[in-house]
Amino acid sequence: MRRRHFVTDLARYAALCAALPNEWRLTWRPSFTDDPFTLGVAAGDPTPSGAVIWTRLAPRPFEPEGGMPGTRPIVDWEVAEDEAFTKVSARGRYTAAPELAYSVHVDVQGLGADRWYFYRFRSGDALSPVGRLRTTPAAGATTPLRLGMASCQNYEQGLFTALQHLSTERCDLVTHLGDYIYEYGGRGNAVRSHRGFEIRSLDDYRMRYAQYKLDPALQAAHAMCPWLVTWDDHEVDNNYAGEAGENEMEAAEQMRMRRAAGYQAWWEHQPVRVPRARSWADLTVTRSADWGALARLWMLDTRQYRDDQPCGDGSRVVPCGDWAEPSRTILGSAQERWLLDGLGASSARWQVLGQQVPVAPFDDRKGAGQRLYMDGWSGYPANRDRVLRAIAERAPNRTVVLTGDVHSNWVNELRAGFDRPDRPVVAAEFIGTSISSGGDGSETWLGAPEQMPENPHVKWHSARRGYVIHEVTPSAWTAAYREVPFVERPGAPVRTATTWRLEHGRSGIQAG
Template structure:
């Protein structure tokens, strides 16, 4: 990667530049003119929802970030989600929402109306409050003569509440072109309190007419998907493609999601303002602004997560009573550039520089300060890239991934030291990114298998990325020998559920046999527990 400029004027330009000013910009950046046009929402004409002639709820409904007495409800009006305008004229539409105690909506808990603005691609983010704590609810939207599918969600317990059990799922990496989202169909049937999505919700890569490995025989995708996403229009339409998948629709309708991104929602392996390829930094900041805006528009995120140009604070904290605190990280937006040009490299002075950071100083301080104030039994860190050390061979000539925490060992050590200083006994890191399932013990000294175990890491395999995979990837022997703190390694697709209790947490790694054909069966590949006060994974 080339070094990117951190000049304040570049970031300011990406935040505020509009169409007219972009006419003075030369080169390829001019093609991104509309990517960060952020007009107000007061000028679009109000249109009559009764004149919408096609179902506008093609992308279903979603909920997210459950809090005590509150949950975020999402939908987007898009009769034709594969088209740039979603099939709607440029204007505002009034949408009513309802949240009820029952699926038949006989007992309404709250209702209201909101306006869908074209500036936000007719997406809606309703912060529904005034609800009971720790309760399931059903919700839906209405506009004109159309009624959305019904979603089911759940509020969080009160911060001070003692709860006996919490069950979540962790998912990541859903490349549409690599296969079907079959795992989501099974996940929709689980009894869960929340789903944590750990990144790579979509991929920027081209999707051909037959859907890549899906190999459609009964349909053809529009040609505009067969190019890499760069502009705001590109990213918006790509979300239309992904979010119209029936299995993903079912999962969103069944459970509240808590989301964080990794790299592919914008561009592969970018680091802060540094792009993957040799493009001008101002051009990448504009692309990042487009990607971030489309991400917010299409996800059940609350108002504090709304982006400002190329910046978006995605790290945040959720509590589920006194049982669990979740510190959701963003390890992509603030990181130092990858050492040694990225990839798997021999570690050295560049990667081991103590000034290097994966989280940025502000987020790191926020994390450690939050642990000092935590009174939760389980402190869980949903984030993107592998935290534990991961040597590729069991010899002295090993390499490490420069894109993961191994490329930022000083940053990792500060986090582990902060957990120890705060007295965190039950630390669990939830990870995505690598398209395999891992279970790790987090060691005080990676070179000494007998050293103190400081926590555990559960790595969720991909939903589809990497295609079908295998129970034992080609490097299974070398990886397991090189990393004795690795307790589990599987290369199939699927997800992981984690059930937290007062005495222990249980992780169940669930995999499907294939994603290149739909409807593959689900299997529990392995299960582990970690005891409260005694970190480390034990097979069940």
């Protein structure tokens, strides 16, 4: 290139920069008066060769734009074999943007399979905390998996003590099954409903994530290992179903706007690799992840594609309304086909469904007749029986369902259908309690003990707070229920309340 041309180009570039609006301007060395890494770091969706690493620049998280100046700052990232970052395995540069809340999502590639790494970010002089990630084993490997499971962390109902304990559990992977934030309880621009103030705008959802992400226990749990995250209802609106909100007066168009805001803010704050959508309201989070040949995890979305609950979303005596209609769906037809075809095609030792709401029924009506929870799979019995039949045919006694939502612990044997009581047990459902939702909790859920004889598939139950640690080997699946006795004051210890075991290829769940 001739020197004259280079100088002309440089002058043109300078003129272009001067004419650019602020938000298109790159800031190579941003200077921060406050730490921009207040929300911590996270990794997620690991593969044999990498993972997504995440952070968000927010020097003053409760100000508009998180206290950022509206330009596009450069963020450097690096992944190393050691915590001192002397053996760097990968590094690169990312341009953060105001329209995505200055979030950073790097899909790191080229790492070795089944290994631990450290990662961090730098912008200007600011250095982020260090996070750890483990890549998954290579295809074919049956390396054991230690999997943490959490859900339902209502910030104002309790402390995240359980997450603090989880951060010391030496997990390889954590799955979070939703209700990562709650949409009610806020103020500001939020709209008043029977639950108090509910957030609905993108700015409000972002602010809510920032409030949660500031929690040191949540940050510690993320920094420990990669997470595999899905959402439930409260990331948008309590008990929403497709385009039907909880508040009946909310039109479908309004719910789509709200979904777009909630889904975008979720994406901006989670370490996820999910396909782009034409509209944020249609963001798909359904995906699978492999732990070598040991386990395939099917991460499902039972919110976005479901039909409305049949006769309200509480507990109802059935049948009611169109409850028994065979066409009614909780997965949506495309997701159902993807799952059922996949269960037949996968050769992994264990098939794992990571999803939101209880699959097993729980009849809470004493004596004759059944009263069931309409917001769970019990509100969609035809869809449940199709899935259970497919498990019975394609992956019996090596399928485990992981569930959140109900703020209590349940160990359920899943039968090849709940339409008839004599169907064989073909899978296990481990429902994990909340981290903090519902406050301190209690020994049992109201009315549960007296109803156990009418629900013989329920092996164990408790309504304390905590999380679950799953130990998975080729021959057995062990679930340890870890409980904290209180969350409304600090310092709760953690203990293992019970342990349940599933032998690969054998029907039923055993204690111990």
